[in-house]
Amino acid sequence: MKTDLEMVRLAFRAEATELLANLERDFLVLEDSGPGGAEGVLRSIHTLKGNALLMGFPEASEVAHTVEDLLARISQRAIPVTPAVVTLLLQGVDALRLQIGLSPTGEGRERLDVNELRRRLKQAASAGASPEPSPERDGGPSSERPPEAAAHAAPERTLRVGLDRLDRMLDLTGEIAIARGRLTAMLEKAGSYSAEQLLEAHREADHLYLDLQELVLRARMVPIGRAFQPFARTLHDLCAATGKLVRLELSGEEVEVDTTVVDLIRDPLTHLIRNAVDHGIELPSVRKQRGKNYLGTLRLRAFHDAGSIVVEVADDGAGLDRERIRERARALGLLGPNEERQDAELFQLIFVPGFSTAERITKLSGRGIGMDVVKANIEALRGTIAIESTAGAGTTFRMRLPLMLSIIEGFSVGVGEETYVLPLQSVLECVELPREEPRQGRTGVLGLRGQPLPWLRLREHFGVEGPAPERESVVVIHHGRGQAGLVVDTLFGQGQTVVKPLSKLFQHVPGVSGSAILGTGRVALILDVPTLFEKALRLPAPRLPEAPSPTDSP
């Protein structure tokens, strides 16, 4: 059980997180909005100051106070809004985050000592007026560290849900209670009802369960704008560090995605944005020479497309260097000396770990790490990433993610005692394994309507025990590089599957993306088709998978 105080702390942290994010956003546009913009911000910082003091963060409250002073001077039009002032205010936000025990979003190198920051804030605030006589109000060095608990407590994963949504859920649970009661009453006197009547009552209740499921799933959906918001700040810092000028264009911030997407897409986006600014967009002078607008543009876009969500990061920079990528791929042995690839395939190579064409390593990027992380994160969300690039005109990274993460249309197959679930979207058709095909062996090729279809026998690939059945079936599957068949014992058919994440223990297990609980109470694994085949294709054909120990399966 959490104590009341802990609950209050959590609420405070949640509120502070939001307030600080809003402050950051407002500070970034302060240059455009002018002194008028500062007035609105004053209220937020004042709230924060009061709350911080109340919650036992006197240092944070002090910083908030100095920030407030500076803002007040701005709104009185005593100080002009200069980039330096904005940077100072942003550093103030970071300092506040740090003191409240949240992680700062700014790029690390600019962070200042708190006392130094406070001094500078004060100095800036007094710049336009008569200099303040006392240099420091409380001269004591910052012996007071923020309370340990606040700094180290693992942040609880929380989500704000609209009260109306919760109310609808509550209404529905009420209805379900009634339906359940009715069903129980009917079943107790089952003799006096016909089977149809009972089934009808059950269906009515079932309808309500499904509605509730839908509502709960919807509650997990949040606007993707929450993931985009911090990047205005990232870009500001990146521009300051590289001397480039980049404008950020956001669209589709209101598109709703699963809350996990917002969490997991942040890192890939950060990498892509850093890369775009560091390698993509040219310096203003270079851009002018090339006849482009000196101001670079970075577009972050989200939209719905055919049952999935597409997130795009597009820059109008130099584009990917096809030649360099090809050279590097050859040097790494990823490409044969005379091998040619289509652009789309060639560009995918930059996601290979250790692949970097950057001539210089900067603070921001170019170490060859990152792009593989981008791909891994996107695949963890069961998504794909594609690159489009035109030399001289820019690069677009297009990430396609499933709409719902917690539920999928699944197709269940049986192998021995085990049940596996395949995402239905990748299943094309099912055929019987032709009699002339070998009953043994991990892989093979069969002819399907005159086309060769490579197949993988799941039983042997996974080392499932027990005798193979008389007849086996082939599930024809569409994966990244074409079609392939999965040879299984039985086909159970399709159904909605609630995805349960596998424990972190299994994060390196290829071919498995999650699990689902079957009607029998057993756990079934959800197969990740692309990585399953990728692994199967990489393994030499005659080699058997890891020899299963005789007692491996229960």
Add this chain to the structure above:
Amino acid sequence: MSQPTAVSLTQYLSFFIAGEEYAIGILQVREIIEYETVTRVPSAPPWIRGVTNLRGSVLPVVDLAMKFGLPPSTINRRSCIVVVEVSFQGEKLVMGVLADAVGQVLDLGPGDVEPVPAFGTSVQADYLAGMGRAGKKFILLLDIDRVLSGQELRATSVVVP
């Protein structure tokens, strides 16, 4: 980890694996459940037995016998799963430890725990937190975080292709 400060006694839960009695600090034990069918996860390290359904969430089950280099545990009538909480890469992770049988709850004072001898124990000395004195015999006190530590898990799961 909160240690009882007022009383210097620490409670341990003991269980049997391959005839040997081991114990874990009771604060790390969440519950003990009956053995349920475990679904094998292909390509996972062999000492990870698989996953099972714990009231709607998916629980990984490990076979410590294999971790200790012994033959895999066989399931018997008294087999059970001890659900423990371990730290994994800085996060709390819940997993099940397969046990041949559950033993007892031990109250051990500081004087009852002896340091681990350099050799002679049935498992690697660094998996042990100490030797608990229970009557005439000693019970091996497992440092379960260490046994299932992130480093170990990562290393083991990466080598498996």
